[in-house]
Amino acid sequence: MSLTVERSDARPWADADLEPLFEGAFPAFITADQAAKAYVGRVREWFAGLNIIAVEDGRIPVATGWAVPVRWDGSLPGLPAGYTDTLRRAVAAHETGQRPDTLVICGGIVHPERTGQGLAAHLLTALCGLAPQAGCQRILAPVRPTLKPAYPLIPIETFARWTRPDGAPLDPWLRTHWRLGGTIIATAPRSQTMTGTVAEWEAWTGMALPATGDYVIPHGLSILHIDTEQDRGSYTEPNVWVRHR
Numbered sequence: 001m002s003l004t005v006e007r008s009d010a011r012p013w014a015d016a017d018l019e020p021l022f023e024g025a026f027p028a029f030i031t032a033d034q035a036a037k038a039y040v041g042r043v044r045e046w047f048a049g050l051n052i053i054a055v056e057d058g059r060i061p062v063a064t065g066w067a068v069p070v071r072w073d074g075s076l077p078g079l080p081a082g083y084t085d086t087l088r089r090a091v092a093a094h095e096t097g098q099r100p101d102t103l104v105i106c107g108g109i110v111h112p113e114r115t116g117q118g119l120a121a122h123l124l125t126a127l128c129g130l131a132p133q134a135g136c137q138r139i140l141a142p143v144r145p146t147l148k149p150a151y152p153l154i155p156i157e158t159f160a161r162w163t164r165p166d167g168a169p170l171d172p173w174l175r176t177h178w179r180l181g182g183t184i185i186a187t188a189p190r191s192q193t194m195t196g197t198v199a200e201w202e203a204w205t206g207m208a209l210p211a212t213g214d215y216v217i218p219h220g221l222s223i224l225h226i227d228t229e230q231d232r233g234s235y236t237e238p239n240v241w242v243r244h245r
C-alpha cells in the first residue's frame with residue numbers, strides 16, 4: 001500500500017470515487033451556514049493549492065482536507081470568531097492584497113472505512129506542511145469536536161477542558177491534534193450559525209419540530225432553536241481553537 005498526497009484539483013475525480021469519502025462525513029445541516037456560503041466559491045478558487053487529497057495506491061482517495069491563509073496578530077482577542085469568520089478574513093485579506101501570516105486548517109475527512117488508522121495524523125501533518133508555501137509562520141485550526149454531539153447541552157468551554165486519565169483530550173479529534181503537538185488556546189462558541197425554515201430543519205434532522213422551543217438534534221454539537229411563528233430554525237455551532245507548532 002502506498003500513500004501519496006496531492007492537490008485535490010491535480011486530476012479530475014469521478015463522483016463515484018469521491019462519494020465514499022464525503023458521504024456521511026457531516027450532517028445535512030452543515031451547508032446551512034448562509035454567511036459561509038458567500039465566501040466558499042472564492043475560497044475554493046483562490047486557495048485551491050491548500051486543498052489536498054491523500055490517495056492510496058495511486059487511485060483510491062482516502063482522506064482530504066483544506067486550509068486558508070489569514071492575517072492574525074497571534075493574540076487571543078485577535079483570533080477569528082470561528083470557522084465562518086476565518087473564511088471572511090481569508091477572502092478579505094486576499095481582496096485587499098494583505099500578506100497572510102497564519103494558515104487555518106478548516107476541515108479534514110478520513111474515509112469512513114479507514115478511520116482510526118493514522119490517516120488523520122498524516123492528513124494534518126500534510127496540511128501543516130502547506131504553511132510555508134502559503135507564506136504563513138503560524139498554524140491554527142477551529143476544530144469541530146467529533147464527540148461533542150454526545151454532550152449538546154455542555155458549554156464548549158467545559159467540554160474543551162475534559163481530559164482522559166492520561167491527560168489527553170477526551171474528544172478523539174482534539175486528541176489527534178493534541179498528539180501532533182497542537183495546543184488548545186481558546187474556544188469559539190459561535191463558530192458557525194446554520195439557519196433554515198422549519199421544513200428544512202425537519203428534513204435535515206429527520207425530526208418533527210412542531211412547536212417553538214429548543215431541540216437536541218442528531219449530530220448537533222449544540223441545540224437547535226425553532227421559532228414556528230417566524231418559520232425559522234437557528235443553530236449555532238461551537239469549535240475549539242487549536243494552535244499547531
Ligand SMILES: CC(C)(COP(=O)(O)OP(=O)(O)OC[C@H]1O[C@@H](n2cnc3c(N)ncnc32)[C@H](O)[C@@H]1OP(=O)(O)O)[C@@H](O)C(=O)NCCC(=O)NCCS
Pocket residue numbers: 025026106107108109110111114115116117118119120121143144146172173175176
Ligand atoms: C475526524 C476524523 C478526520 C478523524 O479521523 P480518524 O482516522 O478517526 O482519526 P484518528 O485515527 O486520529 O483517531 C482518533 C481517535 O478516534 C478513534 N477512532 C477512530 N475511528 C473510530 C471509530 N470508528 N470508532 C471508535 N473510535 C474511533 C481512534 O482510535 C483514535 O482514538 P485514540 O486517540 O484513543 O487512539 C474522521 O473521523 C472523519 O473524517 N470524520 C468525519 C468528518 C469530521 O468530523 N471531520 C472533523 C471536523 S472537520
